[in-house]
Amino acid sequence: MPTPRATEATTRALISEMLSLFYEKGWVAGTGGGICAGLDADRFLMAPTGVHKERVQPSDLFIVDRRGGEILRTPKNKTLRLSECSTIFCLLINQRGAGSVMHSHGLSSVLAGDLAGKSDRVVFHGLEMLKGIRGLSNIDRHAVPVIQNTPREPELVGQIKTAIEHPDFAKAHCILVKDHGAYIWGADLWETKRHAEVYHFLFEAMVARADRR
Amino acid sequence: MPTPRATEATTRALISEMLSLFYEKGWVAGTGGGICAGLDADRFLMAPTGVHKERVQPSDLFIVDRRGGEILRTPKNKTLRLSECSTIFCLLINQRGAGSVMHSHGLSSVLAGDLAGKSDRVVFHGLEMLKGIRGLSNIDRHAVPVIQNTPREPELVGQIKTAIEHPDFAKAHCILVKDHGAYIWGADLWETKRHAEVYHFLFEAMVARADRR
Amino acid sequence: MPTPRATEATTRALISEMLSLFYEKGWVAGTGGGICAGLDADRFLMAPTGVHKERVQPSDLFIVDRRGGEILRTPKNKTLRLSECSTIFCLLINQRGAGSVMHSHGLSSVLAGDLAGKSDRVVFHGLEMLKGIRGLSNIDRHAVPVIQNTPREPELVGQIKTAIEHPDFAKAHCILVKDHGAYIWGADLWETKRHAEVYHFLFEAMVARADRR
Amino acid sequence: MPTPRATEATTRALISEMLSLFYEKGWVAGTGGGICAGLDADRFLMAPTGVHKERVQPSDLFIVDRRGGEILRTPKNKTLRLSECSTIFCLLINQRGAGSVMHSHGLSSVLAGDLAGKSDRVVFHGLEMLKGIRGLSNIDRHAVPVIQNTPREPELVGQIKTAIEHPDFAKAHCILVKDHGAYIWGADLWETKRHAEVYHFLFEAMVARADRR
Numbered sequence: 001m002p003t004p005r006a007t008e009a010t011t012r013a014l015i016s017e018m019l020s021l022f023y024e025k026g027w028v029a030g031t032g033g034g035i036c037a038g039l040d041a042d043r044f045l046m047a048p049t050g051v052h053k054e055r056v057q058p059s060d061l062f063i064v065d066r067r068g069g070e071i072l073r074t075p076k077n078k079t080l081r082l083s084e085c086s087t088i089f090c091l092l093i094n095q096r097g098a099g100s101v102m103h104s105h106g107l108s109s110v111l112a113g114d115l116a117g118k119s120d121r122v123v124f125h126g127l128e129m130l131k132g133i134r135g136l137s138n139i140d141r142h143a144v145p146v147i148q149n150t151p152r153e154p155e156l157v158g159q160i161k162t163a164i165e166h167p168d169f170a171k172a173h174c175i176l177v178k179d180h181g182a183y184i185w186g187a188d189l190w191e192t193k194r195h196a197e198v199y200h201f202l203f204e205a206m207v208a209r210a211d212r213r
Numbered sequence: 214m215p216t217p218r219a220t221e222a223t224t225r226a227l228i229s230e231m232l233s234l235f236y237e238k239g240w241v242a243g244t245g246g247g248i249c250a251g252l253d254a255d256r257f258l259m260a261p262t263g264v265h266k267e268r269v270q271p272s273d274l275f276i277v278d279r280r281g282g283e284i285l286r287t288p289k290n291k292t293l294r295l296s297e298c299s300t301i302f303c304l305l306i307n308q309r310g311a312g313s314v315m316h317s318h319g320l321s322s323v324l325a326g327d328l329a330g331k332s333d334r335v336v337f338h339g340l341e342m343l344k345g346i347r348g349l350s351n352i353d354r355h356a357v358p359v360i361q362n363t364p365r366e367p368e369l370v371g372q373i374k375t376a377i378e379h380p381d382f383a384k385a386h387c388i389l390v391k392d393h394g395a396y397i398w399g400a401d402l403w404e405t406k407r408h409a410e411v412y413h414f415l416f417e418a419m420v421a422r423a424d425r426r
Numbered sequence: 427m428p429t430p431r432a433t434e435a436t437t438r439a440l441i442s443e444m445l446s447l448f449y450e451k452g453w454v455a456g457t458g459g460g461i462c463a464g465l466d467a468d469r470f471l472m473a474p475t476g477v478h479k480e481r482v483q484p485s486d487l488f489i490v491d492r493r494g495g496e497i498l499r500t501p502k503n504k505t506l507r508l509s510e511c512s513t514i515f516c517l518l519i520n521q522r523g524a525g526s527v528m529h530s531h532g533l534s535s536v537l538a539g540d541l542a543g544k545s546d547r548v549v550f551h552g553l554e555m556l557k558g559i560r561g562l563s564n565i566d567r568h569a570v571p572v573i574q575n576t577p578r579e580p581e582l583v584g585q586i587k588t589a590i591e592h593p594d595f596a597k598a599h600c601i602l603v604k605d606h607g608a609y610i611w612g613a614d615l616w617e618t619k620r621h622a623e624v625y626h627f628l629f630e631a632m633v634a635r636a637d638r639r
Numbered sequence: 640m641p642t643p644r645a646t647e648a649t650t651r652a653l654i655s656e657m658l659s660l661f662y663e664k665g666w667v668a669g670t671g672g673g674i675c676a677g678l679d680a681d682r683f684l685m686a687p688t689g690v691h692k693e694r695v696q697p698s699d700l701f702i703v704d705r706r707g708g709e710i711l712r713t714p715k716n717k718t719l720r721l722s723e724c725s726t727i728f729c730l731l732i733n734q735r736g737a738g739s740v741m742h743s744h745g746l747s748s749v750l751a752g753d754l755a756g757k758s759d760r761v762v763f764h765g766l767e768m769l770k771g772i773r774g775l776s777n778i779d780r781h782a783v784p785v786i787q788n789t790p791r792e793p794e795l796v797g798q799i800k801t802a803i804e805h806p807d808f809a810k811a812h813c814i815l816v817k818d819h820g821a822y823i824w825g826a827d828l829w830e831t832k833r834h835a836e837v838y839h840f841l842f843e844a845m846v847a848r849a850d851r852r
Contacts, residue, residue: 128818204746245555392564
């Protein structure tokens with residue numbers, strides 16, 4: 001299933017397909033949420049902002065420089081604007097080696113963030129599904145950073161930098177933003193899909209167990 | 214995605230598509246719920262009442278005068294009757310500049326209305342998704358009016374008038390009706406879809422957080 | 427949408443479609459649940475038992491005499507057996523004028539039945555969706571009988587007879603069977619679909635409100 | 640629907656279809672979960688590991704010897720690896736006469752396992768859906784073994800052997816693994832699908848009833 005070197009057309013089509021899937025799962029809705037995926041060593045494809053994500057066409061994507069996040073090519077539809085996530089996506093690409101990042105607005109990610117209380121993290125444990133995160137076993141205690149929401153997404157950058165440099169979060173492929181959602185990444189689109197499915201399972205399990213106790 | 218001037222055929226098809234989508238989401242069911250959308254400056258398309266909404270065809274819609282709600286053209290299928298919502302829809306179109314209104318019977322809208330208790334409102338806050346409502350930021354406290362249900366929908370008009378003239382609700386694009394559901398609107402069909410997705414997310418988040426505490 | 431006189435082929439196709447829909451909604455699963463619908467004044471179409479209901483083909487249905495429930499025509503596939511519900515379905519057809527009956531195994535119907543405790547009924551009220559049941563307004567208190575489960579479905583007949591003759595349940599188009607599910611009926615397939623959607627909404631609302639308090 | 644002697648192509652297509660269905664239901668996700676089904680008296684078809692299960696093609700399956708679990712034929716795509724479940728699947732095939740086994744990572748299976756506490760089992764009762772398990776009536780008390788999770792799936796074998804030899808679990812077609820999921824089996828793919836639907840219903844009902852009390 002993972003493709004060693006996907007063509008641009010394939011990657012564009014797959015991003016569009018993933019956005020439809022994420023919409024069905026409730027992870028993107030109300031035009032919120034987003035996704036990016038690498039095109040080659042230097043360039044990324046990113047979804048536009050402010051549009052119904054499940055209807056984003058392969059031709060609606062921006063090509064962005066992976067270092068600074070500059071737009072290298074705009075879509076034909078000139079009303080489209082690049083997502084405010086681009087700075088955060090670039091950070092995760094450059095500092096954590098992400099080949100693809102998805103941004104979830106799923107309710108379970110918000111409710112899992114609530115469980116952090118005043119802590120800077122949530123810790124997942126006692127779940128086989130942890131194995132679905134690269135580098136983890138099912139007996140790990142897996143700490144995921146939880147940061148505070150800000151009025152504008154680029155203002156999250158400082159907290160995200162701190163979180164991803166923190167040694168406790170070296171294995172995290174997810175950052176929870178309180179009252180907001182999650183950034184989830186992987187080496188490529190397929191790993192990002194797998195990580196998104198696993199992390200949302202972890203969120204739901206933690207919330208269900210917390211509500212029970 | 215927003216179309217500067219959609220043709221009548223496009224708008225009819227999109228209304229039909231939206232009703233299918235709303236059915237899948239549980240916002241219209243059991244023939245309940247409804248939708249309207251503007252055709253031009255003077256006329257609106259409205260769905261019929263008492264039919265399985267997910268099966269409404271583009272040709273099943275009424276054309277209605279936006280000022281008084283009179284039927285300008287009936288569908289070919291003469292067994293169809295205009296929704297009782299038409300008075301309410303006209304009010305929101307004329308007083309709040311709505312270009313499209315949807316009426317939800319979703320369970321989360323009923324449970325969110327329950328949370329008002331004896332108050333005339335629910336207040337959403339601490340959620341990034343608030344940004345998905347036109348004119349709001351994620352740090353706003355967003356008051357949505359909650360009115361009492363009545364035996365017939367046109368009897369809601371008085372309460373709705375009071376609610377939409379109340380300065381506290383100037384930014385609301387939603388009215389909750391206790392034990393019943395919600396009216397949600399936007400500048401056009403696409404904004405109404407976005408608002409519907411955002412408000413139902415807000416309902417679900419508020420209910421989940423209330424059930425936890 | 428309601429057809430004044432549907433052909434046999436149309437009714438067969440619609441039963442098959444409804445079973446797929448009910449499966450998606452979780453009302454039939456694990457080969458449980460069922461459906462019947464009138465073919466003409468004397469005969470009914472009924473689904474087979476013990477099969478994956480969402481895969482029942484139009485040609486898999488039995489034709490049954492409405493008075494005594496005798497099989498008038500078997501499907502070509504001779505491994506198929508008539509549902510044990512046939513006695514109950516006939517009872518509802520003959521005593522309550524049902525033109526179609528669906529049998530739900532939905533979880534919400536079981537959880538709603540739990541709420542009866544030792545009572546012989548649950549009473550739905552304070553919900554606009556009550557209007558979706560023929561003959562009801564949203565200010566009615568709507569009593570639905572709750573009977574005890576038995577090892578075999580035909581053994582439910584005595585309790586069902588008592589329930590449907592009870593004046594308190596004159597407006598009920600539903601019987602809840604504890605730990606089991608519900609029988610829901612209407613004048614035709616379309617009304618049965620509407621009633622099924624409304625009753626399951628009522629079950630879910632009652633359960634959500636009970637769990638909250 | 641059950642086929643007396645399905646061809647290899649039919650079985651391969653059906654396994655692929657079942658994995659898509661299980662994904663929609665949330666029973667396989669994040670590349671977790673799995674399935675196998677008999678090809679003839681000596682050989683089984685098994686899904687690969689570490690892939691997005693809903694995208695497994697008919698040609699992606701391994702042919703495995705039912706006695707020892709040796710691979711008899713690999714798929715053309717040589718990057719695919721056999722699931723670690725194969726030892727467990729063989730055990731259930733050889734010791735319990737399973738013709739097909741599915742491995743669920745569904746959240747309800749994890750939450751049902753939680754309810755065992757320190758016990759070695761959960762006991763389902765008071766549910767009509769019990770009839771959907773071969774050999775059970777709705778008045779049975781149905782004990783399902785709950786075993787402890789281990790770092791690697793083959794390490795579960797010892798506990799599974801003990802569980803399936805225990806007379807209390809003679810009628811179980813399911814083993815729950817704490818914090819992990821469930822193995823569910825049947826005489827063929829269709830019975831395994833039915834059992835999967837029934838057991839997940841039992842999990843959800845038990846969890847909903849436990850959360851209520």
